[in-house]
Amino acid sequence: AAGVIQSPRHLIKEKRETATLKCYPIPRHDTVYWYQQGPGQDPQFLISFYEKMQSDKGSIPDRFSAQQFSDYHSELNMSSLELGDSALYFCASTSTSGRAYNEQFFGPGTRLTVL
């Protein structure tokens, strides 16, 4: 079965650079969530989208922005990168109907390293 796809899997950037992370949800899933997991930390919710509209914001810095496109894929844009942004970034998708309603399916994550 198709899973959540994230690209790139690894990304190395320098301070003050920008980065774009992409997430392709499971087909027919209408909701996407972004989480950030710092080293040795639990995943923290950043932002979510439902039907291409932002539905909620968590602990997402103002330097970050995100959107969901017409094909339901989502991109997390990160500017003025800081060393503390180094983390594993997960995307999760779910459907607001059907069997998957209560379950978030996670992608493999993008490991961002800021030097």
Add this chain to the structure above:
Amino acid sequence: AQSVAQPEDQVNVAEGNPLTVKCTYSVSGNPYLFWYVQYPNRGLQFLLKYITGDNLVKGSYGFEAEFNKSQTSFHLKKPSALVSDSALYFCAVREYSGAGSYQLTFGKGTKLSVIP
């Protein structure tokens, strides 16, 4: 606000022995609870969930969890641990924040080490 706590940073168990990874929750309504497992440098894999119904929930890889409303707990269990079960386990609660958004709030994680 809803929250979830995992009181143990690490659990060690001998292979073949039963294992328990503890989780307690604090919610204002009916809890939606989840367990995820994370292997080194890997993503989060869903193990099981409690939404409603039977208090004993069976999940992937032989894991199960018992929902206990009076103790506000959702402990993860397995009758016989395998070395391959060694990983980081996260308990999570689904939190509704409006506009169709149901983000997960995770516990701090428990590192399970199964000793051969």
